[in-house]
Amino acid sequence: MERNIKLELSYDGTKFHGFQVQPNQRTVQSEIEKAIKELTGFSVNLIASGRTDAGVHARKQVCNFITHSSIPIAKWPNALNSILPDDIIVFSAEEKPLQFHSRYDVKRKTYRYTIYNDRFIDVFKRHYSWHLPYSLNISEMVEASHYFLGEHDFTSFSSARTEVKNKVRTIYQFDIWKEGKEIYFQITGNGFLYNMVRIIVGTIVEIGRGRMEKEQILRLFEEKDRTLSGLTAPPQGLVLWDVIY
Amino acid sequence: MERNIKLELSYDGTKFHGFQVQPNQRTVQSEIEKAIKELTGFSVNLIASGRTDAGVHARKQVCNFITHSSIPIAKWPNALNSILPDDIIVFSAEEKPLQFHSRYDVKRKTYRYTIYNDRFIDVFKRHYSWHLPYSLNISEMVEASHYFLGEHDFTSFSSARTEVKNKVRTIYQFDIWKEGKEIYFQITGNGFLYNMVRIIVGTIVEIGRGRMEKEQILRLFEEKDRTLSGLTAPPQGLVLWDVIY
Numbered sequence: 187m188e189r190n191i192k193l194e195l196s197y198d199g200t201k202f203h204g205f206q207v208q209p210n211q212r213t214v215q216s217e218i219e220k221a222i223k224e225l226t227g228f229s230v231n232l233i234a235s236g237r238t239d240a241g242v243h244a245r246k247q248v249c250n251f252i253t254h255s256s257i258p259i260a261k262w263p264n265a266l267n268s269i270l271p272d273d274i275i276v277f278s279a280e281e282k283p284l285q286f287h288s289r290y291d292v293k294r295k296t297y298r299y300t301i302y303n304d305r306f307i308d309v310f311k312r313h314y315s316w317h318l319p320y321s322l323n324i325s326e327m328v329e330a331s332h333y334f335l336g337e338h339d340f341t342s343f344s345s346a347r348t349e350v351k352n353k354v355r356t357i358y359q360f361d362i363w364k365e366g367k368e369i370y371f372q373i374t375g376n377g378f379l380y381n382m383v384r385i386i387v388g389t390i391v392e393i394g395r396g397r398m399e400k401e402q403i404l405r406l407f408e409e410k411d412r413t414l415s416g417l418t419a420p421p422q423g424l425v426l427w428d429v430i431y
Numbered sequence: 432m433e434r435n436i437k438l439e440l441s442y443d444g445t446k447f448h449g450f451q452v453q454p455n456q457r458t459v460q461s462e463i464e465k466a467i468k469e470l471t472g473f474s475v476n477l478i479a480s481g482r483t484d485a486g487v488h489a490r491k492q493v494c495n496f497i498t499h500s501s502i503p504i505a506k507w508p509n510a511l512n513s514i515l516p517d518d519i520i521v522f523s524a525e526e527k528p529l530q531f532h533s534r535y536d537v538k539r540k541t542y543r544y545t546i547y548n549d550r551f552i553d554v555f556k557r558h559y560s561w562h563l564p565y566s567l568n569i570s571e572m573v574e575a576s577h578y579f580l581g582e583h584d585f586t587s588f589s590s591a592r593t594e595v596k597n598k599v600r601t602i603y604q605f606d607i608w609k610e611g612k613e614i615y616f617q618i619t620g621n622g623f624l625y626n627m628v629r630i631i632v633g634t635i636v637e638i639g640r641g642r643m644e645k646e647q648i649l650r651l652f653e654e655k656d657r658t659l660s661g662l663t664a665p666p667q668g669l670v671l672w673d674v675i676y
Contacts, residue, residue, distance in 0.1 A: 196553070196555075198554050198555060243555070245555075272554075272557055273554060273557075274554070275551050275552060275554045305522075306508070306512070306520050306521075308520075309441045309442060309443050309518060309519070309520045310443060310488070310490075310559065312443075312517055
């Protein structure tokens with residue numbers, strides 16, 4: 187009998203060439219598909235809530251796959267973890283109706299981006315934050331975040347390589363705060379374009395450094411021109427934080 | 432003119448075979464000595480507050496070396512960091528009198544040990560904590576910590592391979608607390624024997640699991656027998672936290 191298994195997992199993206207299968211590359215998807223094949227004897231097509239790029243982490247990624255295996259649902263996390271490398275942890279498995287689809291059914295996604303703002307990087311955070319040694323105006327950055335709330339065309343905030351046509355997305359929540367030497371950006375929306383969070387962070391950092399006015403964001407929404415926004419912040423600061431269905 | 436340079440540094444011990452130089456192994460000492468040689472043209476003998484084992488980390492390690500280099504003291508951290516691999520960060524350099532010795536002059540050292548206490552390990556903490564999925568009695572563990580305060584013979588709590596003869600050490604402070612899913616052990620003393628913190632943690636975990644009575648610690652101090660104490664907790668949970676002169 188066909189079963190649709192939903193997995194929740196986290197991974198440290200440092201040593202992966204992103205989520206999606208690529209020939210001759212170590213990816214999260216290929217490691218999990220390999221583990222499922224080893225466990226059940228059959229190949230599956232693993233669907234995820236979305237891809238993550240090389241170096242990007244996941245606190246909670248959601249995937250699903252169809253299997254004929256009769257392994258009890260409670261056994262899946264430990265069974266997979268015993269095969270998977272230690273930079274992927276499956277922490278939940280649930281049986282869903284066959285029509286559940288971990289990409290199409292997403293309602294909201296949350297990403298967190300971390301900047302480490304001090305003269306020297308904390309050695310334990312080098313793979314999990316963007317090191318910026320210069321001072322940033324947090325109040326200006328918080329005010330800049332408000333411009334992103336609601337529905338906008340994010341063409342200026344997505345990679346030119348983005349293939350989707352509709353670049354309108356809705357941001358429900360966007361918080362920026364400083365805690366010790368770390369600056370966190372936490373953003374929730376109905377979907378995100380390729381590199382969108384990293385370009386938004388890169389743009390807000392320009393504003394925090396005083397090299398761009400926050401009002402410029404309005405023009406960026408209108409002009410729909412990637413070359414006018416900030417740099418793409420590096421991948422290691424980004425974590426897929428939560429996925430809501 | 433001879434100068435005595437004191438460095439403060441942190442390192443991620445995951446990929447080092449410990450601090451001390453060993454033939455054909457990647458160690459913290461050899462990386463730093465290599466970087467100093469590249470910078471100044473001369474070999475030095477780097478002295479540290481003490482060794483750390485393979486997999487053990489340092490938030491703050493202190494070293495010193497004698498050099499004839501005239502590089503201004505403020506330039507040393509960035510100059511060394513530009514050569515060093517990214518798992519070592521020098522965050523302070525200071526010129527000291529020639530008689531300063533980073534091992535002999537230590538007054539106190541603090542270590543922190545972290546247990547991750549949940550069904551599944553947090554993937555981002557796998558190199559920085561000991562994963563224990565079973566429940567632990569924190570109150571019993573806190574009470575057990577009190578037995579270690581003061582001056583004791585720590586023979587039962589040091590590796591049989593310890594070469595020093597005098598195994599009497601003084602513990603000034605020992606705190607154990609739980610914060611979310613993490614249990615921290617923070618211990619300050621005038622010195623620590625080989626594996627001492629890891630054996631103390633291993634023993635207290637036995638008490639927390641209900642497999643040893645805390646009063647047994649008194650007997651361990653008296654019997655001076657390593658085989659009666661708990662297992663050596665794994666290295667990745669241990670951090671050299673601070674060194675005081």
